[in-house]
Amino acid sequence: MDNILDKKLRDIGIELNNRQLEQFNKYYELLIEWNKIMNLTGITEYEEVVEKHFVDSLVLVKVCDVKDIHTLIDVGTGAGFPGIPLKIAFPHIRVTLLDSLNKRIKFLNHVIDELELKEVCTIHGRAEDYARQEDYRESYDLCVSRAVANLATLSEYCLPYVRTGGLFISYKSGDIDEEMEGSEKAIQLLSGRVEEVVRFHLPGTDIYRSFVKINKVKKCSMKYPRKAGLPGKEPIK
Template identity: 70%
Template sequence: MSKLLESKLQQLNITLNDRQSEQFKIFYNLLIEWNKVMNLTGITEYEEVVEKHFVDSLALIKAVDIQKIHNIIDIGTGAGFPGIPLKIAFPQLNVTLLDSLNKRIRFLNTVIENTGLKGIEAIHGRAEDYAKQPDYRENYDLCVSRAVANLATLSEYCIPYIRIGGIFVSYKSEDVEQEVECSKNAISLLGGNIKETVRFQLPGTDIGRSFIIIEKEKMTSEKYPRKAGLPSKEPLI
């Protein structure tokens, strides 16, 4: 089972030890088991999970020097992507997983417990609410999100969490030029600046992906994020 994952990750220059390979196996098995009773993912075949969830999550190293990152928050983590694969592959990271659905948090805590991961927490709530709390606001080196949302909306959720000099990386599909262009003003309002877009293909596939890298240059105004629901209903322009 782990041979496929290992060969794919070699193309990203990531090598797993036996413990890490076992953790990915436990994660996969729990994902499939829990997916029978709740909607975690539409992707369940092992090969597809490896490519579209595990490898896609870890491809972040094409855009970020992980060795310079101390702590990460994953906003709208869902079934734990990209946060859990990043934690397994780079155990030195401190990881916060945030999701608004409590049953997903129960799943994530089961994964954390069964894999024996330390230095990772799963928290239940809305991004707009936790971003107002001093323990979380402007506290992170890196914020990541694979959540499906407009970039201006995602930026309002995510930029408040990163410290000045930190980065927010949005995982997107291949074609992002227009979305990036339309969100520039919103990102600037929030204290960020689009540094670059890194495009790549998932190893061994024709699936194109983009990382939008946003650097935080100044503190986010206290008025952001706006109250729950507004960032998605009325994205900043």
């Protein structure tokens, strides 16, 4: 098992030690075990999990120098992607995992304990609520999200967490040109600026991926995010 993961990560320029490989394999085992009692992922075959969750989380290295990142928040983390793979591969990062479903948070806390990960905290709640709290607002070098939501909505969830000079990077799939066009006003109002969109295939697969890399250029207006539920129902246009 280690050989598959090791090879695929080397293909994107990441080399792990034996302890890190063990942590990824333990993570896989816990994911499959807990998936029997709750819906964490529809992908369960080892090689597919490696490609579509672990490698997919870590291809962030294609658009961002992760060594320069010290604080990261993963908004809508679900089963921990991309936050936990990033923490395993880059243990220097202080990671916050945010999700609105408490049973997923319980799973994540179990993973953190079993993998003996340090400086990882979990938050159960809505992104709109925590983004208004002083401890979290504009506190992170990087916000990431693989959540399935419109980019305008995601920007309102995520950009308020990012410090001035930091980054929000959205993981996207498929053709996103129309979505990019529709999110321009939201990104501008939220004090962001699109630096680049990086499109590529995951190595050895037919999976088409895009990263939208957004710089936080100044502090975000306290008007944002709007109250819980509004960013999803009424994206800024």
